[in-house]
Amino acid sequence: MNTNLQRAIVLSLLVLLMAATRSHVFTHFTPVPDASWAAFFIGGFYLRAWARWAFPALMALAVVIDYIVISGQGINFFSHYCVSPGYWMLVPAHAAMWAGGHWLRSRHAGASFGALARLATVLVLATATCHLFAQGGFYWLSAAVAEPTFAGWAANYGHWFAPYLAATAMFVAAAALAQVVSELVARNAGPARQHDKH
Template structure:
């Protein structure tokens, strides 16, 4: 059995998944809030996962981790359950959008420097669509707002989307920088990759 690490190996997939899960665990639980408040990496984690790991099982695993974190925070740690409504399941298409966008960037744009700007545009559009699923789902399907209207939703979108976008761009940039650093440190990985 070949034990070398390559970008297409199950070992690399597992390592990438473990790192993204650890970062999501720290930021989604806000376990370092007493030291520093780190923005949630969930959207960026799914985008980077889509870029690095093509297996649907990885997507399902990261979604399950997010669900377990949320249940733990609400029912064990006593956090707010305000956002935990039947609309929670709108996170499936929200996170799926990010994961598929990451896959699209990997498959169609690759690792060229010229791909950075188009990848950023895909990331921006995917984040907006994802936010429509998650925030729109919560607002229109969550049952927290009587008689929800588009006129009331748009100001909420305008208020909360910039922070979501900034966090997603920040964490995706960190992921891209780590990936580039890996390729610089281990250039043989690039040659093994079938992107």
């Protein structure tokens, strides 16, 4: 399969995933968790060659989805409590997830226990950094928190970190499983092609 075709398929799946899950963020109705953080991590892994425009495109998609959902509730986008100056900290937040996937891909040499350990470590670090920007931006720059304190910020960070990590890990695990399966199929197809030549 053409590499650009593979990238196009991955990008299309990430767009569908974000459209299907991010739309629940502002309605507080979440049959499935928001997959946005995982989408940027997976994008960083598979779309490194397209990073110059794929990252901004996914970032724009996130804002468009937020705009549609908020406007659909009859609320002015810029007056929503989530759309404070801290909202724009989602750019470095999502960039942290993308960078994590990008770094992981640069060191990926195939499925192994070492690769799994790297995935787990990088995912936790990237999610922690992403959460630092996203939650910190809202906590410190939003008018929703009347009297921000370091203790309050730390408690809020800790309270939300595990759920966000669990949701992100769930989607990344599914992508990792698909990657392992594709590598096994490619590995087994190699000897079969060699056999057919004889």
